[in-house]
Amino acid sequence: MTTTLVTSGLARQIYRDNRIAVFRETHRVFVYLFCLQWIGAISYSVITAPLTYQGSHASINYHLTSAIVVGGLINALPFYLIKTIPDAPLTRHMVTASQMMWSALLIHLTQGRIETHFHVFGSLAFIAFYRDWRLLITAVLVIAGDHLIRGVFWPESVYGTQSLQIWRFLEHTAWVVFESVVLLFACQRSIGEMAAAANHEASLQELHAQIESEVERKTSELMATQKKNDELESELIQVQKLEAIGRLAAGVAHEINTPVQFVSDSTHFIRSGIDDLTNFTADLLSQANNSETLDSRAILARVESLDFEYLQERLPKAIDRSAEGLSRVAEIVRSMKSFAYPDLADMAPADLNEAIRTTLIVAKHEYKYVADVVLDLGDLPFVMCRCGELNQVLVNIIVNAAHAIEDRYRGTEDRGVITITTKANAKNVEITIADTGCGIPEADIHRIFEPFFTTKEVGRGTGQGLSIAHTVVTKKHGGSLNVTSILGKGSTFEITLPITQHTTLAA
Amino acid sequence: MMTSAITARAILVAGWCGTLSLAMWWMHSYSIRPGELQGAPTNFKLAKAPKGKCFLFVHPKCPCSVATLENWTAIHRAAPDVMYQLVIVLPTGTQPDFSNGAALEWSKQNRWAQLRLDRNGVFAHQMHAKTSGEVLYYDSQGDLEFMGGITRARSSPGDSTAARTLVDCIAHSAEKSIGINPVYGCSLLGEQA
Numbered sequence: 253m254t255t256t257l258v259t260s261g262l263a264r265q266i267y268r269d270n271r272i273a274v275f276r277e278t279h280r281v282f283v284y285l286f287c288l289q290w291i292g293a294i295s296y297s298v299i300t301a302p303l304t305y306q307g308s309h310a311s312i313n314y315h316l317t318s319a320i321v322v323g324g325l326i327n328a329l330p331f332y333l334i335k336t337i338p339d340a341p342l343t344r345h346m347v348t349a350s351q352m353m354w355s356a357l358l359i360h361l362t363q364g365r366i367e368t369h370f371h372v373f374g375s376l377a378f379i380a381f382y383r384d385w386r387l388l389i390t391a392v393l394v395i396a397g398d399h400l401i402r403g404v405f406w407p408e409s410v411y412g413t414q415s416l417q418i419w420r421f422l423e424h425t426a427w428v429v430f431e432s433v434v435l436l437f438a439c440q441r442s443i444g445e446m447a448a449a450a451n452h453e454a455s456l457q458e459l460h461a462q463i464e465s466e467v468e469r470k471t472s473e474l475m476a477t478q479k480k481n482d483e484l485e486s487e488l489i490q491v492q493k494l495e496a497i498g499r500l501a502a503g504v505a506h507e508i509n510t511p512v513q514f515v516s517d518s519t520h521f522i523r524s525g526i527d528d529l530t531n532f533t534a535d536l537l538s539q540a541n542n543s544e545t546l547d548s549r550a551i552l553a554r555v556e557s558l559d560f561e562y563l564q565e566r567l568p569k570a571i572d573r574s575a576e577g578l579s580r581v582a583e584i585v586r587s588m589k590s591f592a593y594p595d596l597a598d599m600a601p602a603d604l605n606e607a608i609r610t611t612l613i614v615a616k617h618e619y620k621y622v623a624d625v626v627l628d629l630g631d632l633p634f635v636m637c638r639c640g641e642l643n644q645v646l647v648n649i650i651v652n653a654a655h656a657i658e659d660r661y662r663g664t665e666d667r668g669v670i671t672i673t674t675k676a677n678a679k680n681v682e683i684t685i686a687d688t689g690c691g692i693p694e695a696d697i698h699r700i701f702e703p704f705f706t707t708k709e710v711g712r713g714t715g716q717g718l719s720i721a722h723t724v725v726t727k728k729h730g731g732s733l734n735v736t737s738i739l740g741k742g743s744t745f746e747i748t749l750p751i752t753q754h755t756t757l758a759a
Numbered sequence: 760m761m762t763s764a765i766t767a768r769a770i771l772v773a774g775w776c777g778t779l780s781l782a783m784w785w786m787h788s789y790s791i792r793p794g795e796l797q798g799a800p801t802n803f804k805l806a807k808a809p810k811g812k813c814f815l816f817v818h819p820k821c822p823c824s825v826a827t828l829e830n831w832t833a834i835h836r837a838a839p840d841v842m843y844q845l846v847i848v849l850p851t852g853t854q855p856d857f858s859n860g861a862a863l864e865w866s867k868q869n870r871w872a873q874l875r876l877d878r879n880g881v882f883a884h885q886m887h888a889k890t891s892g893e894v895l896y897y898d899s900q901g902d903l904e905f906m907g908g909i910t911r912a913r914s915s916p917g918d919s920t921a922a923r924t925l926v927d928c929i930a931h932s933a934e935k936s937i938g939i940n941p942v943y944g945c946s947l948l949g950e951q952a
Contacts, residue, residue, distance in 0.1 A: 301822030301914055305891075307850035307949020308857070313822060315914070318786045325782055329775040342768060346775075353779065360786065363826075363915040406787040408911040413918045 258447050263454035270446055271383075272339050278381040279334045282347050285378060286327045289354050293319040293361060315361060326353045341386075348387045351375045352394035356402075356410075364412035369424070373431055380435040383442045388432040396425040485723060492720050493644045497592050500647070503617025507584050511577030518570040518577070525563045525570075532558055587613035591643050599752075601634035604642065604681060608672055611646040619654035622661060623668040623687070630675040636752040641724045645733075648717035649685050649745050656689020656743065668742075676751065680731075683747040691739040700735065725749070791912045793941030794890030801903045801937075803886075803895075810840040811898040811929065813905075815872075816883050818891035819847050819860040821945035826916035827892040828865045830909045834922055835871060838929040841896075843872040848888070848947045851879045880948045891944030896928055904928040908942030915943075 258264045297316040304313045330350045333343040355372045362368040372395055379387050399421035402410040411420060532554055539547070587610045612625060619625065650670065657668030668688040675682050692700060699705045701722040706715030725733040729749055737743035805812050815831055817824045828845075835843055845866055847858050858876055866874045877883055886895060896905035909922040921940035928938050 300825075303820065304822070305818050305820050305945040305949070307946055308853050309949055310820070314786070314789050315822075318782075322779070322782045322786055325775075325779050329772070332771075337768075342772070346772065353783075356783070360783075360790070363912065363917075402787065406791060406912075408915055409787050409790060412915070413911070415920075 258454075259451050260454055262457060263447075263450045266453050266457075267447055267450035270450060274381075274383055274446075275344065276338055279338055279343070279347065281378065281381060282330065282351065283334065286330065286350070286354070289358070290319075290323045290327055293323050293358060296361060318357070319361060322357055323354075326350050326357065344382055344384060344387055345390045348379050348382075348390045349394050351379060352391050352398070355395065356398045360402075360409045364408060364410050366412065372428060376428065376431050376435055380439055383439045383446070385436040385439045388436055388439075392425065392428055392432050395428050396421060399424050485727075488716070489641060489644065489720055489724065492716050493592070493640070496644060496647055496651075496717075497588075499651075500614055500618070504584060504588055504614060507617050508581050511580040515574045515577035515581075518574040521570045522567060522574070525567050528558050529563065584613060587611075591640070591647070599636040599638055602637050602639035602642070604632055604635055604637075604639075604683065604749075605629045605674055607639055607643055608646060608674070608683070611643050611650060612672075614643075615647050615650050615654075618651045619657070619670060622654055622658045623670050626669055626671045628671065628673040630673075632674055632676050632681055633751055635681050635749055637729055637749065638724075641728060642749075645721040645724050645747065646683075646685075648721045652717065653685060653687035653689055653743070656687055656691070658689075660688070660690040660740070679751060681749045681751055683749075684744060685747075686742060686744040688742040691741055692735070692737040692743055693739055697735065697737055701733070789913075790915075791941075791943070793908070794892070794944055794946065796893065796907055796939070796942055797887040797889055799887050799895050799903055799906050800885075802901050803897045803903070805842075805897055805899070805901045808842040808897075809899055810838075810842065811896060811904070812842040812844060813925075813929075814844050814846055814886065814888075814895040814897075816846045816848055816877075816886070816888040816891065816893045816895075816947060817862045818945040818947050819849065819858045819862055821891035822861075823892055823910070823914045823944040824860075824862050825865075826910045826914050827894075827908070827944065828862065829916040830919055830922045831872075831894070832869065834909065834925055834929075837926045839871070841929055844875055845872045846875045846877050846882060846888075848877045848880045848883045848891075850948050883947050889947060890942045891947055893942045893944075893947075894925060896925060903937055905938040905940075907938070907940030908944070909940070910943055913943040 258267050294316065297313065297319040301313040301315045303310040305311075327350065330343070330347045333340070333346055337343055352372070352375060355369075355375050358371050359365070359368045376388065376391055379391055399410055400418075403418055403421045407413060407415065407417060407420075411417065535554065536551070539550075590610050591614045608627070608629065653670045657670070661668055670688075671684075671686045673682075673684040673686075696705075696707060700718050702715075703719040704715040705719070722733050725731045725747055731747065731749040734746045734748075735743060736746075803812075813834070815827065817827065831843070835841075845862065847862050847866075849855070849857055855876070855878070863874075866872065875882065883889075888895070890908070892908045892910065894905060894907065894909050895903065898904050905925045905928045907921060909919055909925055910916065911919040911921070921938075924938040924940060
């Protein structure tokens with residue numbers, strides 16, 4: 253009758269689940285009620301008639317025995333069925349029958365007191381908790397049968413009178429039927445409400461599923477967009493890196509040119525010296541072949557014209573200078589190679605102190621004319637990172653520092669200082685880069701990490717450097733990049749990077 | 760498998776119904792099983808009882824006495840001129856404090872009934888009273904008019920055929936027909952009786 257009220261398979265399932273939940277909850281109520289009634293019956297018997305006497309000899313009164321034995325017997329079957337087959341209709345019907353038998357027992361124990369008959373009506377109300385109108389039929393049949401049989405054989409136990417009134421059970425039953433009919437309508441209304449609630453919940457669940465599906469789709473799209481953004485960001489970092497390399501290339505070329513120049517000069521000097529020595533040796537060999545004796549005066553004069561002592565002193569130095577120049581070139585090339593080498597996809601352990609030294613070599617041409625660099629590098633553990641990206645961060649900040657110092661001391665012979673400090677604690681590595689440049693105006697300091705924000709003239713900066721540095725430190729490495737600045741005094745950038753578990757102390 | 764489970768449950772339910780029915784049957788039957796009732800002396804010499812005298816024998820600890828005393832009070836209201844005597848029977852071997860109980864308390868509240876503490880059940884023995892709740896009514900001539908209980912079952916106060924019979928006996932004592940009714944209560948003297 254009620255299942256036609258539910259509009260879909262899901263609603264039907266929800267309705268069934270809710271019905272079973274109601275049954276089980278009501279079972280729980282009845283378990284407590286049965287125990288309470290049992291305790292109540294025993295207590296009543298103990299208080300009113302605990303013992304019976306044969307002269308001076310006492311024994312347990314039959315009322316107490318009845319309360320214990322019959323009450324226990326009434327409870328036994330519903331307890332067993334609730335435990336074993338809680339959802340079966342049989343269980344509900346036997347719970348109902350047992351509850352009505354409790355009414356019969358209590359009416360008997362109170363010798364048919366009219367007040368105790370109200371227990372019947374209370375029991376019907378409890379049975380209505382199941383919201384199953386069929387149980388009311390069971391209840392009516394049990395109580396009618398009990399009143400009929402007791403009315404015939406023991407009328408005093410149910411009606412409180414000894415007179416035989418067989419048809420009186422009909423009067424009692426009629427009132428029970430009356431309440432049952434009222435409760436039946438209440439049950440049906442409640443069932444209707446449960447069906448409506450099931451329909452409503454099914455609609456909500458379907459809507460929820462649709463929303464979840466939509467959210468899942470949107471999330472996928474968002475993730476795809478995010479992935480694309482990440483790829484673009486990586487490309488941007490790489491482009492900015494190439495841009496930085498391009499900008500540094502002229503300085504690097506100049507840095508290489510200086511040692512190459514004095515290597516070249518030294519090489520020419522060595523070549524000239526070797527030519528002089530070779531000609532002198534050739535003259536000696538010629539004289540030795542044409543005459544048996546060598547003219548020592550002529551040889552000494554030639555040696556003097558060679559300036560042999562000068563050659564003897566300068567040639568080794570020229571060779572040393574050439575070797576030193578080539579060594580400097582090799583170091584610059586190695587640093588440039590390290591700086592420009594593309595990062596791997598995964599993070600790898602890196603020595604950040606070494607990264608700082610490499611970056612300083614690459615960027616030397618940017619700062620060496622305006623600032624001195626002071627290094628205070630502490631012991632750092634290897635840090636899991638993309639070292640190439642961090643090199644880019646360092647060079648961006650160092651070049652900015654050099655530019656700030658240049659702006660401050662332009663037109664003077666004073667030089668600024670760039671101080672780089674590193675230290676580590678249990679969780680993080682901290683790199684501090686402080687300059688004595690012109691500082692950052694307060695109005696700009698909150699915007700310096702925004703993309704394309706720059707106060708430099710065209711050609712000196714794109715406004716991408718610090719933005720990318722911030723992205724690399726925070727998003728790519730989970731660290732933080734903070735800046736403090738005093739206008740006219742200088743700025744300090746603090747990079748904090750987390751140390752992952754895969755770290756060992758740097759040598 | 761399914762059928763055997765249904766059969767098992769059917770047997771279980773049938774067994775439970777049968778056992779419960781038997782238990783209820785025993786319970787109801789016991790509640791109306793009367794105590795021993797012997798013939799009391801048909802004549803008893805009364806003093807100062809022009810309207811007759813009504814004796815009630817009770818065991819001091821019998822829980823059914825409360826119902827009997829309730830009905831006895833109702834009878835007194837219907838026939839106040841009769842002399843009433845509550846006999847609290849103390850079985851042999853019991854101390855006087857054994858009389859403490861509902862009956863003695865009732866007696867203190869209802870002075871219209873004389874109280875007799877019957878040590879060792881001498882008077883009960885004399886009147887052949889065996890069961891708590893037994894009432895004897897002798898008319899003004901000392902003739903026995905009523906003998907037995909005045910409740911409809913154990914511990915059952917309220918409407919009772921026997922109580923109505925007793926009232927009728929008091930009202931129509933001239934008819935001289937002895938009313939005998941079952942009595943529900945504890946044995947007054949036990950094996951000693």
